Amino acid sequence: xxxxxxxxxxxxxxxxxxxxxxxxxxxxxxxxxxxxxxxxxxxxxxxxxxxxxxxxxxxxxxxxxxxxxxxxxxxxxxxxxxxxxxxxxxxxxxxxxxxxxxxxxxxxxxxxxxxxxxxxxxxxxxxxxxxxxxxxxxxxxxxxxxxxxxxxxxxxxxxxxxxxxxxxxxxxxxxxxxxxxx
Numbered sequence: 122x123x124x125x126x127x128x129x130x131x132x133x134x135x136x137x138x139x140x141x142x143x144x145x146x147x148x149x150x151x152x153x154x155x156x157x158x159x160x161x162x163x164x165x166x167x168x169x170x171x172x173x174x175x176x177x178x179x180x181x182x183x184x185x186x187x188x189x190x191x192x193x194x195x196x197x198x199x200x201x202x203x204x205x206x207x208x209x210x211x212x213x214x215x216x217x218x219x220x221x222x223x224x225x226x227x228x229x230x231x232x233x234x235x236x237x238x239x240x241x242x243x244x245x246x247x248x249x250x251x252x253x254x255x256x257x258x259x260x261x262x263x264x265x266x267x268x269x270x271x272x273x274x275x276x277x278x279x280x281x282x283x284x285x286x287x288x289x290x291x292x293x294x295x296x297x298x299x300x301x302x303x
Contacts, residue, residue: 197232
């Protein structure tokens with residue numbers, strides 16, 4: 122905390138921007154930031170700046186692939202658009218749900234797993250008590266910050282985060298900073 126100061130977690134995003142935020146999270150899955158940002162920029166340009174269920178549904182999968190999305194990510198973005206349009210996933214009301222209910226809603230979308238749902242909870246809904254134990258950066262940062270001899274596995278990291286409740290998202294933020302520090 123002395124090195125990084127207060128955590129800089131974003132406030133909750135307004136409902137109209139949630140689809141774009143989740144589509145962006147899908148684009149960024151398992152990619153380094155620079156590559157993901159480039160692909161995301163191409164996607165935004167391709168969709169005329171309108172990342173919405175309607176614009177995605179009106180775009181052919183091949184066009185999404187031409188932006189740099191893998192087949193799986195193009196399918197995931199299309200499935201997200203379909204589920205939001207059909208009302209199966211209600212992003213405009215999702216902020217009223219508990220964390221586990223949000224995860225359950227989002228993992229209905231092909232290509233959206235627990236990790237993506239937890240990042241949505243932290244960075245889009247502004248939830249302060251999410252402990253993303255599957256995030257490798259959190260695990261490595263926790264090991265560095267507490268001088269552990271090994272990076273904890275997710276199952277072990279879960280109980281280690283209990284002492285930070287109800288601010289586990291803040292603890293995760295500091296774990297990510299510990300990774301950046303080296």
